[in-house]
Amino acid sequence: xxxxxxxxxxxxxxxxxxxxxxxxxxxxxxxxxxxxxxxxxxxxxxxxxxxxxxxxxxxxxxxxxxxxxxxxxxxxxxxxxxxxxxxxxxxxxxxxxxxxxxxxxxxxxxxxxxxxxxxxxxxxxxxxxxxxxxxxxxxxxxxxxxxxxxxxxxxxxxxxxxxxxxxxxxxxxxxxxxxxxxxxxxxxxxxxxxxxxxxxxxxxxxxxxxxxxxxxxxxxxxxxxxxxxxxxxxxxxxxxxxxxxxxxxx
Amino acid sequence: xxxxxxxxxxxxxxxxxxxxxxxxxxxxxxxxxxxxxxxxxxxxxxxxxxxxxxxxxxxxxxxxxxxxxxxxxxxxxxxxxxxxxxxxxxxxxxxxxxxxxxxxxxxxxxxxxxxxxxxxxxxxxxxxxxxxxxxxxxxxxxxxxxxxxxxxxxxxxxxxxxxxxxxxxxxxxxxxxxxxxxxxxxxxxxxxxxxxxxxxxxxxxxxxxxxxxxxxxxxxxxxxxxxxxxxxxxxxxxxxxxxxxxxxxxxxxxxxxxxxxxxxxxxxxxxxxxxxxx
Numbered sequence: 461x462x463x464x465x466x467x468x469x470x471x472x473x474x475x476x477x478x479x480x481x482x483x484x485x486x487x488x489x490x491x492x493x494x495x496x497x498x499x500x501x502x503x504x505x506x507x508x509x510x511x512x513x514x515x516x517x518x519x520x521x522x523x524x525x526x527x528x529x530x531x532x533x534x535x536x537x538x539x540x541x542x543x544x545x546x547x548x549x550x551x552x553x554x555x556x557x558x559x560x561x562x563x564x565x566x567x568x569x570x571x572x573x574x575x576x577x578x579x580x581x582x583x584x585x586x587x588x589x590x591x592x593x594x595x596x597x598x599x600x601x602x603x604x605x606x607x608x609x610x611x612x613x614x615x616x617x618x619x620x621x622x623x624x625x626x627x628x629x630x631x632x633x634x635x636x637x638x639x640x641x642x643x644x645x646x647x648x649x650x651x652x653x654x655x656x657x658x659x660x661x662x663x664x665x666x667x668x669x670x671x672x673x674x675x676x677x678x679x680x681x682x683x684x685x686x687x688x689x690x691x692x693x694x695x696x697x698x699x700x701x702x703x704x705x706x707x708x709x710x
Numbered sequence: 711x712x713x714x715x716x717x718x719x720x721x722x723x724x725x726x727x728x729x730x731x732x733x734x735x736x737x738x739x740x741x742x743x744x745x746x747x748x749x750x751x752x753x754x755x756x757x758x759x760x761x762x763x764x765x766x767x768x769x770x771x772x773x774x775x776x777x778x779x780x781x782x783x784x785x786x787x788x789x790x791x792x793x794x795x796x797x798x799x800x801x802x803x804x805x806x807x808x809x810x811x812x813x814x815x816x817x818x819x820x821x822x823x824x825x826x827x828x829x830x831x832x833x834x835x836x837x838x839x840x841x842x843x844x845x846x847x848x849x850x851x852x853x854x855x856x857x858x859x860x861x862x863x864x865x866x867x868x869x870x871x872x873x874x875x876x877x878x879x880x881x882x883x884x885x886x887x888x889x890x891x892x893x894x895x896x897x898x899x900x901x902x903x904x905x906x907x908x909x910x911x912x913x914x915x916x917x918x919x920x921x922x923x924x925x926x927x928x929x930x931x932x933x934x935x936x937x938x939x940x941x942x943x944x945x946x947x948x949x950x951x952x953x954x955x956x957x958x959x960x961x962x963x964x965x966x967x968x969x970x971x972x973x974x975x976x977x978x979x980x981x982x983x984x985x986x987x988x
Contacts, residue, residue: 510740511966511970514970514973515969515970515973518973518974518976518977519973521977521981522827522973522976522977522980525977525980525981525984526823526826526827526980528984529984546805547801550801551797551798551801559835559839559969560966560969563839563962563965563966563968563969564962564965564966567843567961567962567965567966568958568962570958571955571957571958571959571961571962572958574954574958575953575954575955575958578954579953579954579955630984679954680850680851680854680855680953680954680956680957681847681851681855681957682954683847683954683955683957683958683961684843684846684847684848684850684851684957684958684960684961685847687843687847687958687961687962688840688843688844688847688961691839691840691843691965692786692839692840695786695790695835695836695839696786696789696790699789699790699793699794699797700789700793702793702797703793703796703797703800706797706800706801707800
């Protein structure tokens with residue numbers, strides 16, 4: 461049983477590497493479809509903006525609530541800006557926006573591709589001599605990575621604003637004090653390390669969702685199963701990548 | 711989804727709707743959408759509650775669902791929470807070394823944060839990903855293959871027959887999985903602290919900062935998540951329509967709604983805990 465699971469895992473990892481190589485090759489040689497790319501940028505980015513914004517605002521507020529008690533006990537009001545911004549920029553922002561993004565965009569992408577596969581639309585593309593990887597997958601891959609990058613930047617900003625507001629309402633920390641502590645103690649690298657993580661998560665989500673979508677089989681039940689496996693695999697890869705990137709980035 | 715691509719920029723024709731109408735539609739659309747979603751969720755929840763108390767419960771199905779939801783997701787949740795523990799201890803440890811030079815309080819702080827926030831919430835997010843989408847996919851497939859209509863034909867109410875056992879099983883399993891996940895997360899954090907910062911496990915295991923209020927927060931949060939996740943998943947499944955496309959939409963809807971629901975519940979209960987307990 462252990463051997464079987466291991467073999468299945470290795471097969472999936474191998475399939476993903478081959479798929480990634482072919483998608484990147486399609487992008488590098490500029491054979492990827494450009495209209496499809498812009499359409500996906502809109503669908504992936506603009507359509508998931510409200511969800512990401514709501515998550516980011518709540519996350520910023522929760523961060524302050526959880527650190528609030530320590531701050532109130534020690535009277536360390538000058539550190540609250542540093543603590544919450546550091547945690548948000550480095551860890552919480554990218555991870556939670558990534559999980560939300562994998563739910564909204566990754567699951568949607570898998571469902572859409574899976575539906576196309578089980579209703580034989582992908583076979584129809586092949587019959588018309590259109591390469592499904594260049595036409596369907598490569599534009600989505602690039603669009604998801606770019607939009608994860610941008611949405612994380614916007615989400616970080618909204619989370620920090622919400623954190624400043626909550627700190628003012630709940631702890632009575634003046635917003636100027638919050639900003640001063642933020643500006644003094646946060647380095648530019650803290651922001652960039654979060655962004656690098658976000659790009660890593662974005663590529664993992666894109667690859668996993670495309671792989672499970674294009675390998676769907678077995679009708680309506682198969683689509684549901686594919687989406688389930690895709691979101692589970694995205695969540696695992698987000699946490700594993702986060703650990704590796706946190707260890708590697710200074 | 712093909713429906714999303716449809717509203718292309720409309721050419722200016724004579725019979726175009728007035729600007730004010732379109733503006734009001736654009737502003738009000740999201741509100742009515744969210745309102746309808748919340749209303750539907752409350753309806754499913756109320757129906758579940760009703761059948762839970764006034765109709766017999768299929769305990770055999772509950773046990774089977776416990777196996778499906780609990781045992782099958784344990785490995786996934788163990789992996790995620792193990793990595794989470796190591797990440798947290800690495801980040802806080804590096805910062806504490808830089809700012810304070812003293813690592814002895816990391817364990818106590820980590821344990822407190824684990825009880826208040828990370829344990830219940832991240833586990834619930836993972837359960838939503840694994841179980842919520844699974845429920846939506848399973849029930850959605852039943853709906854589009856007309857198995858649910860067949861149930862109705864046989865005078866079995868789908869909410870009683872399908873959803874009540876799943877809600878009970880998920881509520882029970884959320885609590886169990888959260889406890890297991892917290893133990894695993896704490897163990898991996900302890901191992902991480904020992905390997906990365908040479909911190910003695912005895913120093914790391916420090917319950918000084920834990921108070922009884924933390925247990926209350928923990929219990930409230932995991933109970934609330936245990937109800938929110940299956941209700942959202944089952945609602946998305948029951949609302950599925952169309953063929954395989956409908957199932958895909960149902961699963962996407964389940965995971966988005968469940969993640970948003972968890973974040974809202976977390977915010978509400980954290981604020982409640984901050985104001986009334988600590």
